[in-house]
Amino acid sequence: MKLTVLASGSKANCYVLQNENTALIIEAGVPMSQVYECIGYNIKKVVACLVSHEHKDHCxxxxxxxxxxxxxxxxxxxxxxxxxxxxxxxKPLIGKKVVVMKEWSIMPFDVEHDCNDPFGFLIYHNECGNLLFATDTYYLKYRFDDLNHILIECNYQDEVLKESVEKGLLHPVVRRRTLQSHMSLRTCIKTLAENKLSNVVNIVLLHLSSLNSDEDHMKTKIGLNTGKRVFIAKKGLVIDINKDF
Incomplete structure (x- = not known):
């Protein structure tokens, strides 16, 4: 099983989990033409697309x-x-109710964002195991066991966000909205520490702010705090997401 990042950030988001026979799309923030190319134009293998919330960069x-x-x-x-x-x-999903889509199992759960009923997803496939997807949320109130892969927002660093306001690069209102709708590096580290990571193979950091984050610093800090392999979600990233490596 592979993860392909077609886009991640404030302009567009789309992720594809796939092997030769099946594909699951997360977010609909890029044109279908890009998805076709990613899946080798084999539309029949796509079981579904999951959309986390209503903001245009995701839907x-x-x-x-x-x-x-x-x-x-x-x-x-x-x-x-x-x-x-x-x-x-x-098609509607209900929070914390597992839905089986062929060989995939998906459990949506509520997250904390400034929109109408946003979701994260706990996804299972026999090939990749349990994959947690949580973007555009300033906090995760749930804890998860037996995870194999984590795709989680790490949008900004507190000190960089503050500096952006002080330099006049960011309006204070935007800063307040960011604090109430997106996950900081500090909260991301805390959230990961509160979950069982013993079986985690990959951590992928999502939705980094182009203005208020330093991706090398974030990657290093998360790696040091978890001891896990860490990736930054960027267009073109392709990684193996199997259970054991």
Whole structure:
């Protein structure tokens, strides 16, 4: 099983988990043409697309995915907020209720963001094991056991965010919104420490701010605090996400 990052950040987000026979898409923030290329134009192997919330960098191209015949899932609140017109509709998920999609199992859970009913996802496939996906949330109130891979937001560093305001690069209102909707490096470290990491193979840091983060510093700090292999989610990143390596 491989993870391919098609986009991650404030402009667009899309991630593909796939092997030769199956694919699961997370977020619909890039055009369907990029997804086609990623999956080798084999649309039949796509079981679903999961959308975490209503903000455009995560859902802008939902209509294209639906038109391609992909089942797109999200919370009822997200579906209401996106309000896609057309014959094919998004499908609702219920928080903490496991849904089986062929060989995949997905459990959505609520996260903390400034929108209508946002979700993170606990995803299971026999090949990759348990994968945690949590983006655009300033805090995770749930704890997870037996994780194999973690994809988690690490948006900003407190000191860099403060400095951006002091230099006039960022409006104080935007800083307040960031504090109430995105995960800091400090909170990311604390969150990882509160989860059982003994079986974790990869940690992938998502949705880094281009202005308020230093990716090398973040990668180093997370690595030192967890002892795990750490990646920064950037367009073009492809990594193995098998259970054991």
């Amino acid at each position: 802008k191209y939902v209509g294209q995915y639906l038109d391609a015949g992909i089942d797109v899932f999200a919370s009822s609140g997200t579906i209401e907020a996106i309000d896609i017109a057309g014959f094919r509709k998004m």
